[in-house]
Amino acid sequence: MPLPAAGFDPTESAIPWKILEREGFPVRFATPMGEPAHADPRMLTGEGLGPFARVLRARADAVAAYREMEGSAAFAHPLPYRVLHAADFEGLILPGGHAPGMRVYLESRILQSLVVDFFRVDKPVGAICHGVLLAARSIEPVTGRSVLHHRRTTALLRSQELFAWRVSRPWTGHYYRTYDVTVEDEVISHLAHASQFERGPVPLRRDDESHVDRGFTVRDVRYLSARWPGDAHRFALDLVSVLRS
Numbered sequence: 064m065p066l067p068a069a070g071f072d073p074t075e076s077a078i079p080w081k082i083l084e085r086e087g088f089p090v091r092f093a094t095p096m097g098e099p100a101h102a103d104p105r106m107l108t109g110e111g112l113g114p115f116a117r118v119l120r121a122r123a124d125a126v127a128a129y130r131e132m133e134g135s136a137a138f139a140h141p142l143p144y145r146v147l148h149a150a151d152f153e154g155l156i157l158p159g160g161h162a163p164g165m166r167v168y169l170e171s172r173i174l175q176s177l178v179v180d181f182f183r184v185d186k187p188v189g190a191i192c193h194g195v196l197l198a199a200r201s202i203e204p205v206t207g208r209s210v211l212h213h214r215r216t217t218a219l220l221r222s223q224e225l226f227a228w229r230v231s232r233p234w235t236g237h238y239y240r241t242y243d244v245t246v247e248d249e250v251i252s253h254l255a256h257a258s259q260f261e262r263g264p265v266p267l268r269r270d271d272e273s274h275v276d277r278g279f280t281v282r283d284v285r286y287l288s289a290r291w292p293g294d295a296h297r298f299a300l301d302l303v304s305v306l307r308s
Contacts, residue, residue, distance in 0.1 A: 064076065064079075064080065064090050064091070064092050064093070064155075064156040064157075064158065065092070065093040065094070065144060065147070065155075065157070065168065065171075065174055065177075066092060066093070066094055066100040066141070066158065066168065067094070067095065067100065067160070067164050067165050067166075067167050067168035068094055068095055068096070068098065068100055068101070068164060068167065069100065069101040069102075069103075069162070069164040070101075070102075070103050070160050070162030070163060070164025070165045071100065071102055071103060071158055071159070071160035071162075071164075071165065071168070072102065072103060072106055072121075072158060072159050072160040072161075072192065072193075072292060073102040073103070073106050073107055073121050073125055073126065073128075073129035074106070074121045074122070074125035074128075074129075074292035074295050075158040075159050075160070075191045075192055075194070075292055075295055075298075076102070076129070076132070076158040077125060077128035077129035077131070077132045078125055078128055078292075078295035078296055078298075078299055079156055079158070079189070079191075079295065079298060079299040079302060080128070080132045080135075081128045081131065081132065081299075082272075082296070082299035082300060082303065083156075083299060083302070083303065083306075086303045088153065088154075088303065088306055089137070090137060090156070091137055091141075091142060091152070092137055092138055092141040092142070093141050093142040093143065093144055093146075093147055094141045094142075094143065094144070095143065095144055095167055095168075095171070096143055097141055097142055097143035098141070099138065099139055099140075099141060100138075100141065102129055102160075103160055103161075103162040103164075105120070105162070105235075105238070106119075106120055106121045106160075107120070107121060107126055107129065108120065111234055111235060112231055112234060112235065113230075113231055113233060113234035113235070115230045115231060119227060119230075119231060121292065122269060122292075124271070125292065125295070144171060144173045144174060144177075145173060147173070147174075147177050148177075148180070149177065149180035149181045149183075149184055149186060150184075152186070153186065153187070153306060154181075154186055154187035154188065154189065154302070154305070154306050155177070155178065155181045155186070155187070155188045155189070156189050156190075156194075156302070157178070157188070157189065157190040157191070157194030157195070157197050157198060158191060158192070158194050159190075159191050159192025159193035159194045159195075159196075159219065159291075160192070160193055161192075161193060161224075161238070161239055161240075161241045162238065162241075163241070165193060165241055166241065168197065169193060169196055169197050169200070169241070170200075171197075174197060174201075175197065175200055175201040175202070176201070178197065178198055178201035178210060179201050179202070179203055179204075179210055182201075182203070182210040182286070183203075185284075185285055186285065187285045187286075187287070187302065187305045187306050188285065188286050188287070189286075189287040189288070189289075189298065189302040189305065190216075190218075190286075190287070190288050190289075191288065191289040191290070191291075191294065191295065191298050192218065192219045192246070192289070192290060192291050192292070193218075193219060193241065193246055195211075195216060195217070195218035195219070195246065195250055195288050196218065196246050196249060196250060198210060198211055198216075198286075198288075199211050199216075199218075199249065199250045199253040199254075200253070208253075209253035209254075211250070211253055211254060211259075211286075212253060212254060212255050213255055213259075214254075214259065214283045214286055215259050215260075215261060215281050215283040216250065216254070216259065216260060216261070216281055216283065216286070216288045217260065217261045217262065217263060217279065217280070217281045217288045217289065217290050218246050218247055218250045218260070218288060218290060219245075219246040219247065219290055219291055220247055220262055220266070220290055220291075221245045221246075221247040221248060223266060223290070223291055224239065224240070224245050224246060224247070225245065227239040228240050247260065261281050263279035263281075263290065264279060266279070266290060266291060266293055266294075268293065269292065269293035269295075270293055270294060270295070270296045270297050271296050272296050272300070275296055275297045275300060276297075277293065277297075278293065278294040278295070278296055278297025278298065279294050279297065280294060280297055280298050280301045282301065282305065285305055285308070287301055287302055287305050
């Protein structure tokens with residue numbers, strides 16, 4: 064699970080970490096320089112998000128999972144991006160997040176090359192929210208096309224991104240707009256056809272392990288994608304199935 068040095072979403076990292084560890088898939092972490100990462104503090108506390116903080120911030124169970132992950136030995140001793148090779152791992156998990164610190168991760172040529180290698184050898188790749196953007200930007204040198212060019216996928220929806228930006232803008236400015244182009248629009252630009260992008264049901268409620276039906280994922284062979292923190296439990300459980308297949 065590569066992460067930026069700071070700014071990633073705690074739910075989209077910690078819920079998959081907890082479920083994968085429980086199901087017998089130890090998770091290794093990686094950061095740009097091999098230093099411990101830090102999640103987006105606004106998602107952990109809600110501070111500065113205005114009157115919609117309770118809706119926008121991470122849920123209590125996700126915060127608890129993040130604190131547990133934060134205390135793990137693997138999280139405290141991540142690998143640097145430069146030493147990562149697809150041959151050394153069973154699968155790749157690409158969490159999301161929208162804070163400015165995510166750009167180092169989303170724009171990393173090293174990680175984009177790593178994603179290409181995972182697709183080349185047909186090893187599982189799971190991407191959620193902005194993590195799908197990293198996958199979409201990973202260009203196969205032989206074809207000059209994204210690894211997602213012929214894949215079905217989902218990602219953070221345009222409607223979700225713009226809603227969060229609009230309701231929080233008076234307090235956070237452009238915090239919810241990582242880039243001028245929405246995640247959905249950029250991901251679609253890398254696909255052969257816009258119809259490959261699946262929006263799923265209206266994302267109104269977050270899932271949990273008792274209500275995984277609230278979550279939404281799209282699986283295309285050994286590639287799995289999801290939209291937002293509200294899909295995290297479904298995403299993690301489906302990723303376990305992909306890893307076992």
